[in-house]
Amino acid sequence: xxxxTAPAPTLFNVAPENWKLAILVGLVVAVAAVSTLPAAVxxxxxxxxxxxxxxxxxxxxxxxxxxxxxxxxxxxxxLFVMNIFPLLWSLGLSxxxxxxxxxxxxxxxxxxxxxxxxxxxxxxxxxxALTNTAMFVVFTVAAQMITGFLLAxxxxxxxxxxxxxxxMVLTPMMLSVVAAGVFFSYYYDPTFGILSxxxxxxxxxxxxLMDNKVGAVAGIVFADAWMWSPFVMxxxxxxxxxxxxxxxxxAAIDRVSMWRRFWTITFPYIxxxxxxxxxxxxxEAFKLADLVYILTRGGNDTLTISYHLIRIANEQNKTSEGAxxxxxxxxxxxxxxxxxxxxxxxxxxxx
Amino acid sequence: MAENIxxxxxLGFRKASGVGEAGWGHTLxxxxxxxxxxxxxLFIIFMAIKPQTLALSVPPTISPTTLxxxxxxxxxxxxxxxxxGSVFSRVMTPGGAPENTGFDLYFFNSxxxxxxxxxxxxxxxxxxxxxxxxxxxxxxxxxLFIILTTRMLPAIVVIIPVILMFRxxxxxxxxxxxxxxxxxxxxxxxxxxxxxxxxxxSLDVEDAARIDGSSGFRVFFKICLPQVIAGLAATFVxxxxxxxxxxxxxxxxxxxxxxxxxVAMNQAVSSGGRGTDWTLLAAIETLFLIPVFLVTxxxxxxxxxxxxxxxxxx
Numbered sequence: 001x002x003x004x005t006a007p008a009p010t011l012f013n014v015a016p017e018n019w020k021l022a023i024l025v026g027l028v029v030a031v032a033a034v035s036t037l038p039a040a041v042x043x044x045x046x047x048x049x050x051x052x053x054x055x056x057x058x059x060x061x062x063x064x065x066x067x068x069x070x071x072x073x074x075x076x077x078x079l080f081v082m083n084i085f086p087l088l089w090s091l092g093l094s095x096x097x098x099x100x101x102x103x104x105x106x107x108x109x110x111x112x113x114x115x116x117x118x119x120x121x122x123x124x125x126x127x128x129a130l131t132n133t134a135m136f137v138v139f140t141v142a143a144q145m146i147t148g149f150l151l152a153x154x155x156x157x158x159x160x161x162x163x164x165x166x167x168m169v170l171t172p173m174m175l176s177v178v179a180a181g182v183f184f185s186y187y188y189d190p191t192f193g194i195l196s197x198x199x200x201x202x203x204x205x206x207x208x209l210m211d212n213k214v215g216a217v218a219g220i221v222f223a224d225a226w227m228w229s230p231f232v233m234x235x236x237x238x239x240x241x242x243x244x245x246x247x248x249x250x251a252a253i254d255r256v257s258m259w260r261r262f263w264t265i266t267f268p269y270i271x272x273x274x275x276x277x278x279x280x281x282x283x284e285a286f287k288l289a290d291l292v293y294i295l296t297r298g299g300n301d302t303l304t305i306s307y308h309l310i311r312i313a314n315e316q317n318k319t320s321e322g323a324x325x326x327x328x329x330x331x332x333x334x335x336x337x338x339x340x341x342x343x344x345x346x347x348x349x350x351x
Numbered sequence: 352m353a354e355n356i357x358x359x360x361x362l363g364f365r366k367a368s369g370v371g372e373a374g375w376g377h378t379l380x381x382x383x384x385x386x387x388x389x390x391x392x393l394f395i396i397f398m399a400i401k402p403q404t405l406a407l408s409v410p411p412t413i414s415p416t417t418l419x420x421x422x423x424x425x426x427x428x429x430x431x432x433x434x435x436g437s438v439f440s441r442v443m444t445p446g447g448a449p450e451n452t453g454f455d456l457y458f459f460n461s462x463x464x465x466x467x468x469x470x471x472x473x474x475x476x477x478x479x480x481x482x483x484x485x486x487x488x489x490x491x492x493x494x495l496f497i498i499l500t501t502r503m504l505p506a507i508v509v510i511i512p513v514i515l516m517f518r519x520x521x522x523x524x525x526x527x528x529x530x531x532x533x534x535x536x537x538x539x540x541x542x543x544x545x546x547x548x549x550x551x552x553s554l555d556v557e558d559a560a561r562i563d564g565s566s567g568f569r570v571f572f573k574i575c576l577p578q579v580i581a582g583l584a585a586t587f588v589x590x591x592x593x594x595x596x597x598x599x600x601x602x603x604x605x606x607x608x609x610x611x612x613x614v615a616m617n618q619a620v621s622s623g624g625r626g627t628d629w630t631l632l633a634a635i636e637t638l639f640l641i642p643v644f645l646v647t648x649x650x651x652x653x654x655x656x657x658x659x660x661x662x663x664x665x
Contacts, residue, residue: 043519043520044520066486067482067485067486067567068482068483068485068486068487068488069482069486069488070482071478071479071481071482071486072478072479072482072483072488072494074475074478074479075475075476075478075479075538075542076479078475078531078534078535078538079498079501079535079538079539081531081535082513082531082532082534082535082536083501083509083535083536084497084501085512085516086509086510086511086512086513086516087501087504087508087509087512089512089515089516090508090509090511090512093511093512151384151388154380154381154384155381157377159374159377159378159381160375160378161378161382162378162381163651165378165381165382165385166385166651167644167647167648167651168385168386168388168389169384169385169388169389170647171389171392171640171644172388172391172392173592174592174595174596174640174643174644174647175392175395175596175636175640176595176596176598176612176613176616176636176639177596177598178598178613178616178617179395179616179632179633179635179636179639180391182627182632183391183394183395183398183632183633183636184391186627186629187391187394191409192407192408192409192411193411194394194411194413197409197410197411226388226391234654234655237655238655241655283502283503286503287505287506289505290598290599306505306507309505309507309508310505310507313507313508313511314507319511322507322508322511323508323511326504326505326507326508329504329505330500330503330504333503334500334503337499337503
């Protein structure tokens with residue numbers, strides 16, 4: 001894009017923009033500090049070295065009018081410190097035997113991965129949690145997409161009081177999961193709950209929703225779909241609103257059937273947004289844990305992989321084993337996400 | 352007469368005319384659907400104004416009024432506002448005097464932490480999105496995908512190293528630590544969303560401005576930014592909703608002085624082994640809903656326009 005205006009500095013040319021030299025000096029000082037000084041002090045020295053390298057990058061980018069790098073730098077810095085560094089750390093941990101309540105740590109290579117994939121007890125529990133998760137992903141995402149889509153169709157037209165009815169539908173999304181989950185457990189309660197009161201009034205028997213797998217799954221899926229359908233609705237609605245009205249007017253003059261009008265006019269406008277909603281909701285559905293925790297505590301065979309992971313990593317303190325599971329999970333999500341993005345791009349180019 | 356019309360119009364009552372406008376039948380249907388959808392929230396709000404003794408009554412009380420005799424008396428409770436008072440101050444030990452529960456601090460914490468981190472993410476993320484959009488780096492898409500990846504792992508995996516790291520640098524339990532973490536938590540979403548807004552802008556005006564000698568700085572502030580205000584509002588609302596209700600990070604990283612409402616709510620309802628205090632939980636949640644509800648309501652128009660503008664390729 002931008003022309004390089006200054007020659008790249010060579011390694012031993014002392015200049016503020018010479019990031020290669022900065023990295024070299026930073027590495028030497030950091031290694032020296034870590035090996036001789038106590039952890040709390042050396043941490044800050046390493047931090048200062050990282051800041052120095054970052055500064056040299058910035059000066060370099062500025063001197064060479066490399067604005068892209070300059071603009072992106074703060075975001076990358078924050079993401080690196082708070083996300084990518086911890087992610088790399090936990091990736092590293094997955095190759096060690098480490099428990100967060102113990103001091104000892106030892107390198108075991110791929111043992112953790114081997115254990116979570118093939119060990120009789122661990123692997124079976126993991127596979128089971130994974131199939132449960134897959135089931136939840138399919139059901140919750142499908143329920144959210146369908147409900148959200150229908151709601152969006154309902155709200156796409158301009159009608160009286162629309163603004164006020166729309167905010168009513170958006171409210172579930174704003175509840176905190178803790179409160180929503182706890183209140184759904186109240187609605188489902190066999191003795192005090194509204195649901196059992198209504199159904200029990202009709203059938204004459206006490207209605208217990210959460211005492212078998214089907215009921216428990218239905219209960220969780222319903223609560224999750226209720227909370228997050230508005231998100232899908234908002235994205236789809238945005239697409240529907242953006243369809244130019246003259247297209248519909250032309251279709252009305254040509255007496256195009258409703259079905260055809262939807263597929264040829266409306267659908268192309270919302271396809272990208274449907275994909276985006278699908279992408280974000282699938283990623284989130286894989287992480288479903290808090291609702292399961294509040295509604296069933298994993299009982300009735302509703303344990304998801306994320307909740308299983310919290311148990312392993314936080315309650316049983318098997319940090320490195322948890323890290324191994326989560327990286328296998330990340331791999332699956334990445335494959336799925338790329339599949340989505342690939343399909344979305346292919347459709348876009350084909351259209 | 353003229354005034355009458357303007358008030359009605361502000362409420363959305365317009366003459367149904369042209370394509371895409373529907374009349375009262377549609378409104379009625381939408382109202383029924385919206386009401387059913389809203390019911391669980393309505394019950395939470397009703398629970399917040401119930402007397403504590405009726406919280407777990409059989410049959411459940413569902414309405415503060417008889418609605419002109421429509422609802423039988425056994426389903427009706429008489430509303431009270433005591434629960435909202437006991438959110439902030441109530442008797443903690445049997446027979447003792449009312450004590451401050453600290454929820455004023457927790458509400459302040461939630462507002463401070465959520466607003467600062469979302470705004471910070473918005474500033475940093477918008478700059479980065481502009482960079483990714485206008486000055487693509489080598490391997491641009493790969494960077495963007497890596498940024499998205501940071502949101503794919505369950506929070507528990509990221510949090511363990513962060514806890515260790517914060518302990519070493521004495522950031523655990525401080526505002527700075529949790530704000531920085533939430534900023535990073537919001538960045539991925541902000542960058543993806545804002546980049547798609549910038550991608551949609553027409554380049555003609557920008558190119559013209561550049562040729563006339565405007566600096567990149569001026570182009571960004573005077574030309575691009577005013578065009579994506581709706582997008583900024585939409586991103587702000589989404590980020591706010593996510594951060595406002597975030598639970599796991601806050602649970603593991605906030606100290607007694609920086610505790611946010613969801614964490615305190617979790618402790619308040621399950622402490623002491625008396626089971627859940629339903630009316631108190633409902634009162635907390637109702638109060639906690641108000642700020643984010645108001646923000647969403649006032650930015651609603653931007654929200655729709657913003658999402659449209661940013662993500663539809665046309």
